[in-house]
Amino acid sequence: MSVVVRFAPSPTGFLHIGGARTALFNWLYARHHKGVFRLRIEDTDRQRSTQAAIDAIIAGLKWLGLDWDDEIVFQFTRAGRHAEVARELLTAGKAYYCYCTPQELQAMREEQRAKGLPEGYDGRWRDRDPAEAPPGVAPVIRLKAPRSGETVVPDLVQGEVRKANVELDDMVLLRGDGTPTYMHSVVVDDHDMGITHVIRGVDHLTNAFRQIQLYSAMNWALPRFAHIPLIHGADGAKLSKRHGAVGIEAYRDMGYLPEAMRNYLLRLGWAHGDDETIDTAQAIAWFDLDAVGRSASRFDTAKLDNLNGHYMRAADNERLVALILPRIEAGLGHAVDATGRGRLLKGMDGLKLRARTLVELADSAMIYVRARPLTLDQKAQAVLTAEARSTLSYSVDMLMKLTEWSAPALEQIDRTIAEQRGLKLGQVAQPKRAALTGSTTSPPIYEVMEILGREETLARLRDVSIG
RNA sequence: GUCCCCAUCGUCUAGCGGCCCAGGACAUCACCCUUUCACGGUGAAGACACGGGUUCGAUUCCCGUUGGGGACGCCA
Numbered sequence: 001m002s003v004v005v006r007f008a009p010s011p012t013g014f015l016h017i018g019g020a021r022t023a024l025f026n027w028l029y030a031r032h033h034k035g036v037f038r039l040r041i042e043d044t045d046r047q048r049s050t051q052a053a054i055d056a057i058i059a060g061l062k063w064l065g066l067d068w069d070d071e072i073v074f075q076f077t078r079a080g081r082h083a084e085v086a087r088e089l090l091t092a093g094k095a096y097y098c099y100c101t102p103q104e105l106q107a108m109r110e111e112q113r114a115k116g117l118p119e120g121y122d123g124r125w126r127d128r129d130p131a132e133a134p135p136g137v138a139p140v141i142r143l144k145a146p147r148s149g150e151t152v153v154p155d156l157v158q159g160e161v162r163k164a165n166v167e168l169d170d171m172v173l174l175r176g177d178g179t180p181t182y183m184h185s186v187v188v189d190d191h192d193m194g195i196t197h198v199i200r201g202v203d204h205l206t207n208a209f210r211q212i213q214l215y216s217a218m219n220w221a222l223p224r225f226a227h228i229p230l231i232h233g234a235d236g237a238k239l240s241k242r243h244g245a246v247g248i249e250a251y252r253d254m255g256y257l258p259e260a261m262r263n264y265l266l267r268l269g270w271a272h273g274d275d276e277t278i279d280t281a282q283a284i285a286w287f288d289l290d291a292v293g294r295s296a297s298r299f300d301t302a303k304l305d306n307l308n309g310h311y312m313r314a315a316d317n318e319r320l321v322a323l324i325l326p327r328i329e330a331g332l333g334h335a336v337d338a339t340g341r342g343r344l345l346k347g348m349d350g351l352k353l354r355a356r357t358l359v360e361l362a363d364s365a366m367i368y369v370r371a372r373p374l375t376l377d378q379k380a381q382a383v384l385t386a387e388a389r390s391t392l393s394y395s396v397d398m399l400m401k402l403t404e405w406s407a408p409a410l411e412q413i414d415r416t417i418a419e420q421r422g423l424k425l426g427q428v429a430q431p432k433r434a435a436l437t438g439s440t441t442s443p444p445i446y447e448v449m450e451i452l453g454r455e456e457t458l459a460r461l462r463d464v465s466i467g
Numbered sequence: 468g469u470c471c472c473c474a475u476c477g478u479c480u481a482g483c484g485g486c487c488c489a490g491g492a493c494a495u496c497a498c499c500c501u502u503u504c505a506c507g508g509u510g511a512a513g514a515c516a517c518g519g520g521u522u523c524g525a526u527u528c529c530c531g532u533u534g535g536g537g538a539c540g541c542c543a
Contacts, residue, residue, distance in 0.1 A: 010543045045542055102541070109539090118469045119539055140541050158472070167470055167539090175541040182543045206471065206538040229473080229536090236535070264479095267492090271480055274491040293473095293480080296536060300478045303493045313506080354505045364504095414502080429502035441504035 003035025004196045007061075007068070008075075008186070010042040011053035014247030015060030017239055017299060018201060018231045021265045025228060026199045027066040028266070028287040038193060039068040043076045044185055060248040064258050065280070073193065075185050082180035085188050085218065086141045086173040094217045095173060097139035098125040120169030123147070138176035145170050145213045153208045156197075156226040156289045163209050171210045183207060187214045195223050199289070202227040226289050229269050229296045236298060251304075255357030257315065260308040268297045277310060309356040317348035324362035328369060331362070336369050343368040346451045350443030367437040368451060373463040380434035384464055388431035391421065393465035395432070396458060405454050407446040414446075435464045 007023040009015065015023070030037035039061070043049040061068070089095035100108075100121070109119045126144060133139065145168055152162045173184040180188075186207075190198060198208075205227045215222050233239050239246070251261060263278055270293070272278065272286045312320065321344050328344075329335055336344070347368050355361035376384065384392075398413050414428045421428075433445045436457065442448055449457045 008543090012543070042543060048542070098541095100541095105540085113468055116468055120469095138541095161471070163470070169539090172541050177541080179541085181541065186543090201537095202472070203537055204543095207543095209471095227472090232536080234478080238536085267479060269479090274481060276479090276492045295473050297480090298478060300493070303479065306493055309506090350505095411502085418502095424502080426502045433503060439503090443504085445502065 002196075003030055003033040004038065004194050005030050005035065005199055006038040006040050006190070006193065006195050007066075008040040008042050008189075008200075009057050010045065010048075010182075011050060011057060012045065012048040013053055014056040014249065016246050017248065017251075017265070019057075020060065020064060020248045020261075021231060021268060022199065022201055022228065023061060023066050024064065024262060024265050025270075025287075025292070027068075028283055029197065029199060029289065030069075031284045032287045035196075036069045037066075038070055038073065038195075040073040040075060040189060040193070042182060042185070043074055044079070044180055044182060046076070046179075049076075056247060056249065063252055064248065064262060073189065075189060078185065078189060078192075079180055081192065082185050082188050083174060083178060086180070086184065089143065089173065089217055090141060092217075093144070095141050095143050096126060096170075097130055097133070098142045098170070098172075099130075099133045099137045099139045100125065101137060118167050120167075123170055126170065140172045140176050141174040142170040142172055143210075143214055143217060145210070145217075151209045151212055153205065153212060153225055153227075154222075155205075155208075156224055157229075157292045158202070158205065158227050158294060161205065161208075163206075165213075168209055168213065171214075173214075183210055184214065187211045187218075187220075190223060191215070191218070191220050197224045197226060197289075199226040199228065201230055203230060226292070228292055229294055231268055232296050232298050234298055234300065239299065255359035255361070256304065256308050257311045257358070260304065260311040263311070264304045264307050268299075269293050269295075277307070305356040312352045312355060312358070312361065315352070317345055317352075320348055320352060320358070320361065321345055323358055324365060327359065327362040328365060331366060332369060332371075340369040343451050343453075347443065347448075350447050354441075354443065364442070367439070367442060367448065370438070372456075372459055374435075374438040374460060376434060376438045376464075377440075379440040380438050383430050383434040383440060386466065388427075388434075389464060389466040391417065391423075391428060392431055392435060392461055395428070396461050396465055399454070399458060399461070402454075405450065407444070407450045410446040410449050432461070436460050 005026045007026045009019050027037050029035070041054055041057070086095060105121065108122060112119045121142070146165045148165060150162050150164050151168065152160055154160055171183050172181050174180055208225055208227070212222060231239055259280060262280055262283070266278060266283055267276065270287070270291055272291060278286070321341065325336060344365055347365060351361055351364050355364055395413065395417055398417065402409060402413060414425060414432070417423070418425050418428045429445050430440065433442055434440060436445065436448055436452065452460070
């Protein structure tokens with residue numbers, strides 16, 4: 001049997017971390033088994049579904065590099081089919097009209113809770129004659145679920161989870177206005193789309209019981225279920241707006257690489273021995289559901305940062321420059337010219353070794369494109385004492401005589417100066433760093449000088465030297 | 468409240484009865500490398516929630532307690 005899985009988000013918000021991980025697991029499972037990964041937008045809630053959310057979800061998946069097969073299925077367009085199945089059930093006596101008003105149901109729940117009973121619809125219209133229907137109430141169609149015995153979810157991750165049927169009530173298939181509920185559409189669509197494996201968050205586990213009852217009523221073969229654990233915030237609570245970034249695109253904006261995100265998300269709830277850095281090709285080769293754990297995990301930015309640093313170091317320099325250029329130009333207030341771009345490209349090797357996010361990378365890259373005179377930060381100013389500035393002006397003289405403008409030659413000059421003046425190399429180099437970058441930390445300063453070029457280097461040095 | 472699930476270092480996890488006085492990674496600390504900061508290297512500190520069983524032997528199996536999470540909509 002070839003594998004067909006789906007990611008089925010509801011377009012009521014952006015693609016959050018949990019959804020992204022669910023999508024990733026589905027995608028990996030499909031790719032590993034050479035199956036099909038489908039995307040279905042669950043937009044049956046017309047009030048809350050928005051085009052903006054659909055766009056955000058699609059953009060998020062694309063950014064993460066999770067490509068889906070076939071056309072996207074929009075659940076709402078299938079409402080006719082959903083109603084058809086509900087009517088079929090009605091005809092077969094496996095579903096019935098329920099005329100309860102929302103207020104009535106509300107009162108029912110309150111009473112049950114007060115008595116400590118499990119909450120749910122009590123089935124009062126199950127066998128009642130529709131002739132007794134109160135006027136003016138548009139009935140819903142409910143599934144006539146079994147009242148005894150138990151329903152079992154055979155789950156690839158959770159094992160066999162069982163629940164007594166008395167705990168389950170007759171779920172609504174079609175609303176009073178004739179539109180299908182989520183519970184009903186999911187089953188019909190998964191069946192019609194030939195879904196073989198339903199991989200989703202454990203928050204859907206209890207839904208699975210009711211959905212299985214519907215599969216049984218229709219005599220449809222059950223898909224395999226795999227309910228994966230949830231991702232919590234650093235404080236252990238459910239991921240929410242309080243934790244800052246919620247949408248996956250926020251992580252893109254914070255400067256994370258999609259491959260780093262994939263690797264990080266993969267390791268949340270799934271492991272392959274002691275392996276940590278797992279690229280996508282390796283993940284596809286290794287991923288399977290049997291290695292998915294059952295306990296929830298917390299989102300840890302520090303580890304994401306570390307992984308991101310790793311993938312940035314491995315990333316192509318041209319790609320990195322392209323990624324940070326918009327941010328750099330925004331900071332500058334104007335476009336970066338060819339000279340600047342050339343410097344950025346040459347500087348990448350030194351820069352990317354020191355950054356954990358693209359934002360940090362862009363910030364540190366500013367040293368190559370900033371206009372003179374540079375603004376010096378506090379520490380840089382402290383380094384540039386009168387003595388340091390005079391040493392600097394001496395080095396300007398030395399540098400002007402230099403014929404070969406290369407990092408090794410530039411370093412040799414400072415070694416000579418240090419020796420002449422009885423200073424440590426750092427005492428000569430650090431003022432240069434301050435003058436050339438406006439800061440006390442940067443890539444190796446001779447590398448910076450080489451990339452900046454003779455003219456720019458000398459100009460920046462003169463800006464702060466004395467004499 | 469009812470039902471379901473979970474429980475190894477601060478975090479992510481390995482472990483599927485003896486190889487474990489528990490391994491790796493991130494974070495932390497120290498040292499090395501070094502013109503700064505990183506990277507890299509070496510090392511340190513750091514966990515089987517608790518209580519009962521089962522067993523010759525439990526982190527691993529069973530029960531309970533505690534703690535955490537999830538679900539209880541004509542939302543998805």
